[in-house]
Amino acid sequence: MFSKKLFPNESIIEIQELSPGYEDHASDVWLVKTTDREVIVRSSKMVDEPSNAFWWGCHNLFGIDPRRLTELNIIHQTLSNQTQIPIPTLFDVKKIDEKEFALLEKLQGATIHSFIDQHPSMIKSLGAGLAGIHSIKRDYIGSPSRTFHVSLNQFHSHVTETMSQLVSKFYDDKKDFKELLHTTRTQLQHIPHPESSTFVLVDIDPTQFLSDGNTITGLVDTEAYVVAPRELDFIGLEYVLDEPSAAAFKEGYQTVLEMPQLEHVRIPYRFLYRLLSVQGNVELETWMNQKILF
DSSP states (O other): OHHHHHSTTSOEEEEEEEOOSSSSOSEEEEEEEESSOEEEEEEESOOSSOOSHHHHHHHHHHOOOTTOGGGHHHHHHHHHTTOSSOOOOEEEEEEETTEEEEEEEOOSSEEOOOSTTOOHHHHHHHHHHHHHHHTOOBSEEEOTTSSSEEEGGGHHHHHHHHHHHHHHHHOTTOHHHHHHHHHHHHHHHHSOOOSOBEEEETTOOGGGEEEOSSSEEEEOOOTTEEEEOTHHHHHHHTTTOOHHHHHHHHHHHTTTSOOOOOTTTHHHHHHHHHHTTTTSSOOHHHHHTOOOOO
């Protein structure tokens, strides 16, 4: 069994499979208890090249591949130095039969299933924590290790090309997607390119975080971290917050950084996230008309 290969010098007491609470999650996750410690083990469920809209799009936009867990090393080291949110220590990445497994520290706290109706202090800690991450500045778009990168002034043309490919590959039978693609192409031609980039969690969702009820106690799902404009995180957050939680998030965020301006990028970036199916296959009009929170 994989556990013996991952823990050759330890006695395994228990292996517990963990689930984020929804179907079609991208990674298998286990809690492994040995006589000496408790370790979280993660491995991508993906075997072949990324082929669904989300991972195909992220691979083409940012050069990330969920099967390459060695990328987590630079992600976890960088984030842990910049944010008050606890980031699990990455103990090791091991390969068994061409499949990579990440061994990570087990953090305290319970998985968050919604940011709605939570204690304001918890959402404020989320805002301050993400602002800490956004304090990281980079001068390119791509993967955290920079194995794939494009310049900031090429980002919107790169997005336009990738959106065109996504529509052709996954939405070729949808007239409304093709019409909005034409609109956003024009918009992106006239929007200034980002002045800087930072670490952005493309599939940002409550289930990637742990909490004790009053504060965020961990960020545990980091495979979809990329280097991109921070505005993308806010686009994603508008789909998982409501007005009270957005106000608390903003209060926490502004203790570290000023808020970004989303007015000019909201439509094309929202369309990009819908093409990536960040929150599933939501009807396009419903997605684009989501309430503006920032």
